[in-house]
Amino acid sequence: MTATFECRGLSKHFGATQALDGVNISIAPGRVVGLLGPNGSGKTTLIKLANGLLSPSEGEILICGSRPGPETKAVVSYLPDKTCMPQWMNAQQLMDFFQDFYGDFDRQRAEEMLGRLGLDQKQKLSQMSKGTKEKVQLIMVMSRKAKLYLLDEPIGGVDPATRDYILDTIIRNYDPEAVVIISTHLISDVEKVLDEVLFINQGKVTLQASVDDIRQQYGMSVDEYFREVFKC
């Protein structure tokens, strides 16, 4: 079986700064994976490489067996860590926009989720609260029937109830054929939702293990284990 997401000897440097250093990862379909690491560890660089927004200095990154390009972009659904969607659009216009751009956009699914949110469909993104905006953007991204979902800090900076909503949306849209990668440092909130975690530190992947294996082996949660490993 081809891995949905694979890195082989992947390195990226910006001038003298080594952002990623010889990363090897392989993720099979059906997994929900946490990309966990301190600030500046290389999480966003890795996600940008997967999107083809950056290109590797060495090694390669493969999505369903192909290097990032038009064909992988068609199967990768990406939620950046910064707001990316046109702020003057309302939910209806956003759906039109996604439908135009992505063949795999499931409008009915998006409408259902937006309906449950009880949103004023005419409200522009720019008029929404931060939490609502995050929810709407996540709904758009999760409404694509993609092979790989890359969620960069989807729960950063929102209240706990909104966090629950976001994690619930991820669980309810679970697709056994797809991979979801969630980058975050709010580990205790996401760990129940994850199959496995990748610890990344100073550009190196230091651990790839299942959540329950970590709990079994160390008798503590992934959050506690992370704090121990990355103690300052």
Added chain:
Amino acid sequence: MDWVFNNDMPIYTQLVDKIKLSIVSGQLPPGEKLSTVRDLAAEAKVNPNTMQRAFQELERAGLVFSQRSSGRFVTEDVEVIMEAKKAMARQYVESFMKSMEQLGYAEEEILHLLEEGKKEEKQ
């Protein structure tokens, strides 16, 4: 079901314990149809694969069975359920005794305390 998890144990074993408790306590009666993995995972806010693993464990223990097209059910074999109930009770007793021993009580004293506790509860 209350879906609160401890930090020091795998999540799937805690799911197994919680569902088992519902079965042996009769909250989920013999032959009862269970919700789908997806729905239960959403309810417990856990990864669907983790919930799936818990069900596999319960199937191995004979407490639930799946029928290809119609879903998953609690076993109708009451003996298996009673056996699981006893095993759980033994586990509780064992961990209780261990805690009491750590407090420095001998077996007789523990029994005495239990009697006392029962009386107090009645009052």
